[in-house]
Every structure is written in C-alpha cells, then in structure tokens.
Amino acid sequence: MFRTAVLLALPLISYGDDSALLSKSRALTAEYATQLQAALQEALSAGGPVAAIAVCKEQAPQIESVLSQTHSANIRRTSLRYRNPANAPDDWEAAVLELFATTDQREFFEETDSGEVHFMKAITTGAVCIACHGQELAPEIEQALNESYPNDLARGYNPGDIRGGFSVTWTAD
C-alpha cells in the first residue's frame, strides 16, 4: 500500500515512446546487460560459478561506473530481494519494482518537473542465474556467498522470475 502510494504521488510530467532519453536509456541498459553477461559467461566457463562470483561482486560495479561516466548518467542494478545492501532500492525504485512484480509492465520511464529523468527495466532470471540465485545452491557456492553476503535475500529464484531491475537516472544539465 505504502509503495503504491509513493508511486502515484510522484509528479509524472511526460511519458512517451518518442523521448530521446527513453531510447538512450534502453540502449544503455542493453549495453550494460551485454557486457555483464559476456563477463559472466567467460568467468563461468573459465573458472566455474565460485570464481564467477567476483564478476558480480567486482566487475559489475566497475562496468556501472564506466558506463555512468561515459554516458553522463547513473546506471545501477537493484532488487526488492537484494544480495548486496548497497543495491537496495530507494523508494522510487522499490515502487517500480513492485509494479513489475504485480503487473505485466517491464519498463518504466519518468521525467520529473525538476528535470530528472528515471528509467527502469526489469531483469528476468535466466537459467544461467540459478547457480547463484536459485532454490538449491551447491555447497561451495553457498559458502562463498555466505562469507560475503551474510544477509543475502537474493536466493530462491526460478527461471522466468523477475530478479530485479536496471535503474538509470539522467540529471538535468
């Protein structure tokens, strides 16, 4: 209830498929997804899932900061059931993630009257994700995750579940 109220209370200035920033947001999230998937696949085939944890832990934030700087935006991953508390959603992101969880909507774009533009795109759980986010984890993965993420909420997913979302913020220039 609270989160829905937050979402509805947000000043929604424009929502249009023709916005240049909407296309840029889509391109940016696609680029991030491609880079991360490639790094993940490479690490999985080279060293297996335990070694690949480093990709999600260290490389993902690096890719985020390079892309954010290159595009003068802020891009991140977030989830209602996050593994790393640093990826916890803010109120706006939580409301959009709630929308993804309860409707068929998979993208959200909004321009506020202060000139800030926000975009989110749902991230779906794929088969490759299950090794580290699934119902039953291999003991060595569970152990490695427990060490770095004692309060891990990001387990128990099935393929097709919404794992979280990409979140992009463009600040007015």
Ligand code: HEC
């Ligand atoms: C090798 C293990 C591993 C695999 C495979 C993996 N992840 Fe993760 N994932 C992690 C770790 C570790 C983190 C925490 C990263 C951090 O510290 O920011 C994480 C974080 C995330 C986050 C950020 C929110 C959060 O929970 O902190 C999302 C979203 C996410 N993963 C989605 C996916 C998706 C989608 C896939 C499949 C394409 C996937 N992951 C595959 C280990 C994995």
